[in-house]
Amino acid sequence: MKHIFYKEKIKLNRILLAVIIINAAVLIYTFFRVRVGIMLNEPSGIWLDIILRNGIFYSKVETALYVSALLLGVMQFYPEFERKRFRLSCHLPLNEYKMIFYTSLFGIIVLTVLWLIDMAGVVLLASQFFPIDIYRAIPLVMFYWYINSLIIYTFASSLTLEASWNVKLRLALMMAGCIWAFKMEVYNSSLSYAVTAFLFAVFYCFSIYFPALRFRKGL
């Protein structure tokens, strides 16, 4: 596993830096936006926005996380797809299923770390300006964003690795349906719902095996 991680780290060197910068920049932007908002608006206006309009003051973090997932998925698998370089990985003396798993796992770990940093950042930021009632729900909301980011990552990596445009299109339609199903405005706080959604996302991550094994076996 560490050798596959070593390769992925080298491959994604600049992308890792890019996603860290994107997410850090969004957190900093969110901090200043909230700060300025509080300075310029009446507290009641902010309260109304949060409670009545269901406004999420850290919504830009969601976009940053999704952009990161997309970037990671594409940039991790495009070099493998390009010039059929994935063949090199498939011929390594390592079980192919494990090789694919470890490759994806690296992207998922990066995404998880990003999400945890984002969440810690947002909670820390919120604790500076709001009572706990406002930011108590942040981990739950961001947990669903994390699930979505896993799905976007898998979607991007699967489409990038798939060699046939015909299959790519069909795959895109099927997988996009799942992204749409997970897109939500109201976040269910039920633990069983969150666990079910997470398990679905975990299963969804295994869809990378479809293009990977098609690539391997030339089916």
Place this chain on the structure above:
Amino acid sequence: MSFNNTIISVSGLEHSYGSAKVLKGLNFTVEKGKIFGLFGKNGAGKTTTINILMGFLTPEKGDCLIYGEKSSQLSNENKSRIGLLHEGHISYDFMTLEQTEKFYKGFFPKWESKTFAYFMEKLGLPKNRKIKHMSCGQRSQVALAVLMAQGAETLILDDFSMGLDAGYRRLFLDHLNQFVKDNNKTILITSHIVQDLERFVDEAVIINKGQVLLSAPLSKIKDGIYGYRLPLNADIKNIKKDKRILDISITKESYEIITRLTLEESKKYFQGITLSENIIPYNVSFEDAFIALTGKY
């Protein structure tokens, strides 16, 4: 021939793309320690065969076994015994030379650092040079260095000559000769430039239209094939390609005719048709024989 000596065994291989059947029952074997050339014109089914051999294509029918295992389902042990050189010398070109060695070393316990260092010294490039910043020829040397250092017993080399100039092609084969013959390695090699392999290959199989046209030791491929030169002023319009006349080429100095006729037979034949007595025999090359057998189109 004992079974234990058979490294690669291809039997009854068939494959189609849509309605186009590209392999129509291909059979050949590669014995241990042999350097085996797989030749074929564009569209003959060579790439499909190589893809199946490398395990990246599942054939519709037939078997392709390497070390007794299906090429698409090789165990880790056998994967480490087989080195693949992909068309265009594909490598992890986002890595530096140092990173490449560190990465592969982790997978191959028998990694030969001295061999890798030998190639790197010949390349004369800094270890922190990324492969993507190298020339095609330099990349081919890196790919070869990785194959040699991992200690693979069998090498499958797909179109090693792609993108290489004459010097690098020769260098590649020199290095291959040096390492392969000393270590009794088995090689299956293809190249678009067939004359390069004349000095390298022990046995050859020529495939045409998805079938084996000829399989023989290289020294036998040219048996019964003769070349004659006729002056450019000879009237050759009545010479037609048939079972005896295999190919007619025009060079700046003469007509070159490849035939199955011996010198005596060809003198009678050409003098009768062209009225020319100036018939000069020459030694056909492997490329001449290949074209004569498969045709130019």
